[in-house]
Amino acid sequence: MPWVTRGMRNRLLTSTWPKRDDAYFDGFPAAVTVGAAPTKSPATDDGVEAAVSGCPTQAITEGERGPQLDRGRCILCGHCIVAAPDVFAWQQGSAVARLEREALVVEQTPESNAALHVLRTTLAARARWLRRSVHIRHVDARSDGSDEWEVQALTNPVYDLHRLGIFFTASPRHADILGRRHRRRHGRDQRRADRPRIHLRARHRRPGRRGRLGAGVARHPVRVAARHPVGVGPGSPAAAPVPAGER
Amino acid sequence: MTTDRSAHAHSTTIADVEAWRATLTRRLAAGERFAGMFGTAVAHGCRVTAVLAGPDGFDAVHALVIADVSGQLSYPALTPDVPSAFWYERAAHDLSGLVPLGHPRLDPLLLSVESGSDRPRPGGPAGPNPHAALRSTSPDGPVDVRGRGMFTLSLGPIRSGVFESIEYLLETPGEDIPHLNIRPHYKHRGVAKRFEGLDVHDGVLVAERVEGIASIAHALAFCHAAEGLAGTEVPPRPRLLRVVHAELERIANHLDVATRLAEAAGLAVAMSRFAWHKEAVMRLTSQLCGSRFGRSVVVPGGVSGAPRIAPDAAAQQLEVISRRIAADAALTMNTPSFLDRLRGTGILEPDHARVWGALGPVGRASGVSDDNRWTRPTDLYRELCRVVAPATADEGDVTARLRVRWAEIDSSVHLAVEALNAVGRAPGPLCVPVDLAEGSGFGLGWAEAPQDEALYALELHDGRIVRCFARSASLHNLVLFHEVFHGDVLTDFAFNEASFGLGYAGVAM
Numbered sequence: 144m145p146w147v148t149r150g151m152r153n154r155l156l157t158s159t160w161p162k163r164d165d166a167y168f169d170g171f172p173a174a175v176t177v178g179a180a181p182t183k184s185p186a187t188d189d190g191v192e193a194a195v196s197g198c199p200t201q202a203i204t205e206g207e208r209g210p211q212l213d214r215g216r217c218i219l220c221g222h223c224i225v226a227a228p229d230v231f232a233w234q235q236g237s238a239v240a241r242l243e244r245e246a247l248v249v250e251q252t253p254e255s256n257a258a259l260h261v262l263r264t265t266l267a268a269r270a271r272w273l274r275r276s277v278h279i280r281h282v283d284a285r286s287d288g289s290d291e292w293e294v295q296a297l298t299n300p301v302y303d304l305h306r307l308g309i310f311f312t313a314s315p316r317h318a319d320i321l322g323r324r325h326r327r328r329h330g331r332d333q334r335r336a337d338r339p340r341i342h343l344r345a346r347h348r349r350p351g352r353r354g355r356l357g358a359g360v361a362r363h364p365v366r367v368a369a370r371h372p373v374g375v376g377p378g379s380p381a382a383a384p385v386p387a388g389e390r
Numbered sequence: 391m392t393t394d395r396s397a398h399a400h401s402t403t404i405a406d407v408e409a410w411r412a413t414l415t416r417r418l419a420a421g422e423r424f425a426g427m428f429g430t431a432v433a434h435g436c437r438v439t440a441v442l443a444g445p446d447g448f449d450a451v452h453a454l455v456i457a458d459v460s461g462q463l464s465y466p467a468l469t470p471d472v473p474s475a476f477w478y479e480r481a482a483h484d485l486s487g488l489v490p491l492g493h494p495r496l497d498p499l500l501l502s503v504e505s506g507s508d509r510p511r512p513g514g515p516a517g518p519n520p521h522a523a524l525r526s527t528s529p530d531g532p533v534d535v536r537g538r539g540m541f542t543l544s545l546g547p548i549r550s551g552v553f554e555s556i557e558y559l560l561e562t563p564g565e566d567i568p569h570l571n572i573r574p575h576y577k578h579r580g581v582a583k584r585f586e587g588l589d590v591h592d593g594v595l596v597a598e599r600v601e602g603i604a605s606i607a608h609a610l611a612f613c614h615a616a617e618g619l620a621g622t623e624v625p626p627r628p629r630l631l632r633v634v635h636a637e638l639e640r641i642a643n644h645l646d647v648a649t650r651l652a653e654a655a656g657l658a659v660a661m662s663r664f665a666w667h668k669e670a671v672m673r674l675t676s677q678l679c680g681s682r683f684g685r686s687v688v689v690p691g692g693v694s695g696a697p698r699i700a701p702d703a704a705a706q707q708l709e710v711i712s713r714r715i716a717a718d719a720a721l722t723m724n725t726p727s728f729l730d731r732l733r734g735t736g737i738l739e740p741d742h743a744r745v746w747g748a749l750g751p752v753g754r755a756s757g758v759s760d761d762n763r764w765t766r767p768t769d770l771y772r773e774l775c776r777v778v779a780p781a782t783a784d785e786g787d788v789t790a791r792l793r794v795r796w797a798e799i800d801s802s803v804h805l806a807v808e809a810l811n812a813v814g815r816a817p818g819p820l821c822v823p824v825d826l827a828e829g830s831g832f833g834l835g836w837a838e839a840p841q842d843e844a845l846y847a848l849e850l851h852d853g854r855i856v857r858c859f860a861r862s863a864s865l866h867n868l869v870l871f872h873e874v875f876h877g878d879v880l881t882d883f884a885f886n887e888a889s890f891g892l893g894y895a896g897v898a899m
Contacts, residue, residue, distance in 0.1 A: 145721055150659035153714075156666055167673065172680045199592045220595050220686050221694065233680065282548055283555040285579050288895035289602030289683050292646065294552045296672075299665035313550035 156300045172233035175219065177212045177249050180229045190227030197222050214239065215247040273319055276308035280318035294322075398447020398766060399618055399834035407438065407465045410453030414440055415471045422449075423747050423760070425845055426861040427468070427478035429455075429486030431514025436463045436486050439859070440475075441834065441847060447766055448834045450847060455488060464489040474747040477869045481899075484575070485510050485582055495532065500899055502528055502575045512582035513849070513857040524578075531559040531571055539563045545883075547576035554894040560880070567875045567883070572868065577898035585858035590616040590690045590826050590848075593855050597846070598685050600860045601896030603646075606632075606639045607839030608846075608860065609688035614768055615835030615848035616690045620826050625818020628692030629770040630809040634704075635675065635684045636769075636837065637802040637809075642671045643840030643891060644751075644795040644802075645715070648722070650888035651792060655728045663718050670711045678704055692821030697813070705810040712803040719796050732788040736874040736886035740786060743870070750842025751794045752867050752890055756786035762838040774805050788889040795891075827853045839863040841892050862896030 158165045180187040191210050195203045202216035203223060210230060212223075223231040241247050241262070270277075281294060297304040298311070312318050404410040418424055423443040430437045435456040442449045455465045467490030468475040479490040480499035487509040490496070501510070502525045533542060541564075546557035557573040584596050590612075597612035598605040610632060617624060624632075645668035652660035672682040678697045679687045687693055697704065722728055738748065743756035753760065761780040763771040781797030783790035830853075835846045841863035849857040867890065874886050 146657070146659040146725070149663070149718070149721060153666075171676065199588075199595055218595065219681070222591075281552045283553065283577065285577050285898075286554065286895060287579075287599045287602030288554055288893040289605070291552055291554055292603055293682075296665070296669060299669050300662045301666060301669045311552055 157303045157306065158301060168237045170235055171237050172235055173237040174214055174234045174239045174249075175212060175217055175221075175223060176232055176234035177210055178230060178232065179209060180227075187227065187229055191230055193226040194223035194231060197226055212249045213247060214249055215244055276310065277319045278310050278312040278317055279320045279322045280312055280315045281322045399450075399615075400447070401450045401452070401832050401834075403452040405454060407453040407455055410438070410440075410451060411466055411468060413451060414442070414468065417442055418472055424472050424474045425747070425843070426847075426859070426866070427475055427482060428847065428857075428859040428861075429463075429482045429488045429513070430849065430857045431486060431511040436488055436511075437513070438465065438482065438488060439847065440468070441845060441861070443760075443766075443843075445765065448836065448845070450832065450834060462489055463487055464491050466491055467493040469493050473745055474869075477865070481865075485512055487511060497532060498573075498575050500575050500897075501578045510580065510583050512586065512859075528557075528573070528576075531557075531573060533561065534571070535561045535569045537563070540568075543880075547573070556894045556898070558883075560883070562880065565879050566877055567880065570872060570875065572871060574868070574894060574898040577894060579895070579899060581860060581899040582858070585855045585860075588855050589853055590824065590850070590855070593848075593858060594689060595686070597858075597860060598683075598688075600899065601839075601841075601844075601862045601864060601893045602683060603643060603893045604639065604839040604841060604844065604863065604896070606635045606684045606688055607837045607844045608862070609684075610636060610769070610837035611835045611839075611844040611846040612848065612858070612860075613688055613690045613835065614837065615833040615846045616824055616826060618835060619829055619831050619833035619848065619850060620690075620824045622691055622822060622824045624692050624769070625816075625822060626770060627813060627816040627818040628820050630813045630816050631693045631697065631820075632688055632769045633771065633774060633809040634697075634806050634813070635679070635687050637806040638671055638675050638678075638708075639684055640802045640840040641715075641799050641806075642668050642675070644799050645671065647795055647888055647891040648719070648792065651732070651788070651885060652722065652728070654884035654888055655731045657722070657725065657728055660718065660722050660725070660728070663714075667711055667715050667718070670707075674704060674707050674711070689821060690824040690826075692819070694821070696820060701810040701813045705807045708803060708806055708810070712799075715799060719799075723793075723796070729789065731882075731885055732792065732889075735788045735878055735882050736791075736889055737876055738786040738870060738874050740784065742873050743786065746870055746873070747866070748842075748870055749866055750839070750863060751781075751791050751798065752870060753842065754781060755783045755790035755794045757782065757784045760843075762836055762843055766836065768837065770809070771805075774808050778804055788885050791889040791891075826850060829853050841896070842867050860899065862893070862899070864892035864894065864896035865899070868892055868894075868897050 158168075160168055191205070195205060195210065199220060199222065200216045200218055202213045204211050204213070212231070224233065283291065296302060304310070315321070404413060414424075425441040425443040425448060427438065427440045430439065432454070435454055437452055438455050439450050439452045442451065455463045457463050463486070465488065467479055469479055469490065470492055476494075477499055479488070479493050480496060482488045483490065483496055484498055484501040503509075504525060531542065531544070540561060543560040543562055544557060545560055547555040549555065555577045557576060559571040559573065560567050561569045561571075581596070581600055585593050588596065593616075594609050594612050597608045600608050645664050649661050649664040649668060652664060675684055676682045677699050679695070680698060681687065738752065738756045740757040743753050743758045748756060748758050749760060759780055759782045762768070764775055764780050767775065778801040781794045781801065783794050830851045832847070832849045835848065837844050839862075843866070844863050845861040847857075847859040847861070848855065871886070871890060878886065
């Protein structure tokens with residue numbers, strides 16, 4: 144009995160994101176941003192050069208329009224921000240996942256609203272077939288252990304993934320999505336689940352059988368956008384620090 | 391201020407491997423503890439290094455194993471006389487190709503490759519990619535208990551739920567578990583080779599990711615080794631900030647254990663509340679440094695930056711969280727349905743714990759009281775730990791391990807609050823230079839991780855890492871998991887596993 148009242152003691156702890164803004168989501172420095180330096184100077188150029196050569200995962204390259212940061216390789220170590228603080232900075236906000244791996248490369252020109260609209264529409268179209276809930280089967284493919292903590296955190300009362308209709312399942316037969324932790328996804332500390340490389344597999348309903356349970360995976364599962372990533376987050380795949388001689 | 395670390399880390403080389411073995415057995419019989427062993431590829435053979443822990447610090451004892459005419463690197467095994475070398479010799483065989491003659495079970499532990507293929511050989515030049523020779527399917531595991539009705543239940547490597555990959559081979563007649571074997575090699579990550587060629591400022595980034603849930607402890611152990619090599623004295627202010635983050639990490643880890651135990655027992659409200667407290671601690675960590683796991687905080691020479699919120703505000707938040715934890719812990723330890731599952735489950739006998747060198751909360755709950763924050767203090771723990779005592783228990787069961795963790799949460803809160811209150815008036819810059827650009831040498835560093843002791847052996851040549859042995863806390867303790875099933879049934883497995891509180895990434899290097 145005491146546990147019943149204890150459970151109600153602190154009232155509602157759950158975030159109302161995405162319906163409403165969440166201060167932690169909006170304030171968390173989930174990525175590094177690249178901006179144009181206010182004044183071009185030798186000191187800035189030296190700083191950028193130091194950032195390029197000093198990046199432990201070779202995530203920064205010099206592009207035509209200035210330095211480019213590949214967030215897929217970035218491990219958020221912050222070395223570039225120390226080397227060139229007028230070009231690189233922490234970006235507040237956790238909305239850093241992208242639909243395509245290539246979109247994780249950050250240039251100086253920001254994404255336009257039109258591009259964001261296309262992204263959202265495409266994602267919504269792909270997700271529509273999942274109807275009202277999705278079951279994810281998690282597989283650890285050489286994570287460092289912190290990824291599991293963050294994925295498990297999604298079911299804590301603060302995030303409560305279940306209210307969004309997303310569940311984790313123990314059986315691959317019951318899964319809509321396979322979520323694979325890539326071993327190179329280090330060091331990102333996003334508030335939401337990092338979106339892994341997700342392979343979609345629709346469960347094929349056998350004739351005459353309805354419902355999710357028991358449908359299982361037929362001999363020839365229908366693959367929707369077979370093995371096409373539907374969501375990738377920064378750090379997929381990020382390389383481990385590269386010895387300096389090879390930079 | 392004393393440079394405790396460099397004064398207490400020694401390195402000795404004994405040319406003859408037989409003499410090396412005799413020295414080790416003599417010193418261990420005299421009371422020192424076996425802390426780890428690894429191989430480093432050198433010309434014509436392999437240097438084998440054993441690390442011993444004494445009351446004042448650590449000693450590394452090296453010997454050279456010369457390859458014989460067929461290229462084999464064999465030496466007389468330590469395990470028959472030193473049980474706690476059991477897994478280390480298997481790991482050295484997997485990674486360095488050392489062959490311990492007389493080892494009772496030389497099955498793959500960290501790496502499963504086709505027989506005869508190249509080993510990664512840490513310390514040596516990068517050879518052909520050993521991962522090309524990874525076995526795509528594992529052979530059947532060993533079977534140690536035979537009898538009527540016995541079968542082997544393979545739990546993993548892909549676990550049901552959000553867990554790290556590891557395989558447990560449970561030998562059972564159906565209900566209880568007379569024996570189990572553990573195979574962590576599915577998750578081999580090639581960590582040993584990752585360090586090579588990096589300087590210490592990049593090496594600490596790899597160290598943080600050896601065991602992601604104990605990033606601070608691993609970064610501390612690595613930085614202590616580097617600072618010892620450079621002879622750097624870290625000022626008080628960054629030392630205090632290091633203590634704050636290390637203790638916050640400890641609290642989060644212990645809350646994770648409590649959450650998983652409550653989940654295993656079906657106490658949904660307790661599980662949710664402990665998960666909430668853990669989330670609060672991780673958010674506090676991220677408010678202080680921008681990273682929920684404290685990544686990129688501990689750097690060689692100090693810390694990377696000042697706290698991003700005022701220390702006294704952080705201390706107040708921590709005290710609020712601590713009061714909530716204490717209240718929920720008290721209720722949990724008064725819940726009979728919960729305690730019934732824990733009492734007498736997963737007993738690690740004190741004798742076993744001592745012989746195998748159990749560490750951390752697992753060892754302390756079985757009477758092996760060795761906490762580096764008290765025994766071999768670094769980072770101002772000597773001053774801060776005067777008013778709190780290490781937590782110990784004797785029963786060795788899951789309850790005892792949980793009670794040790796509750797006590798450690800209390801002392802961690804106390805240490806972190808003391809450190810936060812002292813940071814404002816502590817002298818010193820946040821980071822001092824660690825000049826190892828041309829540095830060469832061998833150093834040892836350690837820290838008390840939430841799981842147990844994180845120990846790093848670092849060898850540099852011209853400022854670049856030649857070999858970094860990252861002895862994670864979990865690698866040392868997981869071997870004890872074989873010893874805790876005395877009549878426990880399959881449904882007790884979750885409690886035993888949660889009570890160990892280990893990170894398998896730290897095992898599967």
